[in-house]
Amino acid sequence: MTRREWLKLTTAAGGAALLPNVTGVLGRAGASAQTAPAAGRERLLADFGWRFHLGHADDVAKDFGYGRGGAFAKSGSLIGGRGSVTQAAFDDSAWTAVDLPHDWAIDLPFSEDRNLNGHGAKPLGRAYPDTSIGWYRRTFDIPASDAGRRIAIEFDGVFRDCLVILNGHYVGRNLSGYVPFRFDITDLVTYGGRNALVVRVDATEYEGWFYEGAGIYRHVWLEKTAPLHVAPWGTFVTSAFNPDGATVTIANEIRNDSDTNPVCQVVLTIVDKDGRAVANYAGSPMPAAAWGNLMFKYQMKLQHPLLWSVDAPNMYKAITEVRAGSNVVDTYETPFGIRSVHFDADKGFFLNGEPVKIKGTCNHQDHAGVGAGLPDRLQYFRIEKLKEMGSNAYRT
DSSP, rough: HHHHHHHHHHTTTTTTGOOOOOOOOOTTSOOOOOOOOOOSSSEEEEEEHHHEEOOOSSOOGTTTTTTOOOOSSSSSSSSTTTTTSSTTTOOOTTTTEESSSGGGGGGGGOOGGGGGGGGTTTTSSSTOOSSEEEEEEEEEEOGGTHHHHHHEESSSBSEEEEEEEEEEEEEEEEEEEEEEEEEGGGGGGOOOOEEEEEEEEESSOOSSSSOOBBOSHHHHHHEESSSSSEEEEEEEEEEETTTEEEEEEEEEEEEEESSSEEEEEEEEEOTTTOOOEEHHHHHOOOEEOEEEEEEEEEEEEEESOOOBOOOSOEEEEEEEEEEEEEEEEEEEEEEOOOOEEEEETEEEEEEEEOOOOOOOEEEOOTTTTTBBBOOOHHHHHHHHHHHHOOOOOOEE
């Protein structure tokens, strides 16, 4: 077992516990499907059960027919027809089994090309067409009972230029290696059957002057919601603290992806680190226009809040509950902390009214042994070690 395999084995199993809003793990195609809940949000971690194969930037035959020609269409036959790499029936048993996060560059041999020294001496770029393209495949089942829900696929980070295909249909493309992106796949899903998700990743171009890796190097999620739900990245929490307490401002964006106009109500609850409710608010019911967004903004008062600090990182959660009539159709949690910060030209930085000397480090995202594909536990390990050194600030 390599060091990389050992690190992933010992850290991946507990990864979901470190992440917010996780409801489960996406099963593979053919596995017994869990019964979908009658209502509410499912956020499934889709890191496991992938297959990987190198493509080729210059040879169409070695790149599974990509670029051979023909219509670029959404007809379900993108990159070839029946039996092609984009179809559920494609035989990928000879591909390498991988779990995410994954960085194929870390496993490439070192190159003596001096132009690559700043990028880890790994053979990526236009001069290395046989190691600069990677293909990922993942099959999964969607229960027939999910018909009527909205289903989306979300990527936390892919390096770099990637093409996303589902069941032979073009889903979308993302060019940046450093931003999360998301696609609604509701209309492309096979309900009650097998689905094939294919991602072609092109790492021939750099964005930085440092090691950047190659591949799906962060988490992938499958999210299911009711048509009326909190929009993607649709909550934002700010706070203001003074001796009388804290004022917490919560902004919500609610999305209605349906042809109907339900009456929408947002109910907010703030809970402390022990899960006890410390503030509540119920908004006024409003009609939600079909295929439209509603914006809400509320302020809530907290008496004697526990403040976030470097040594006592107290956290709260804002729980957003979306109701359509009398039914709760979505619940979304947003973690946040309350603290005050200010800079004084003569006395420096103050946190919660106390002077703090900032002692920080600059950190790249890669780690020895795994490259850019870090399991979550390594992030915690790194910060633990930095704190032991006396660091209290982190530049990513």
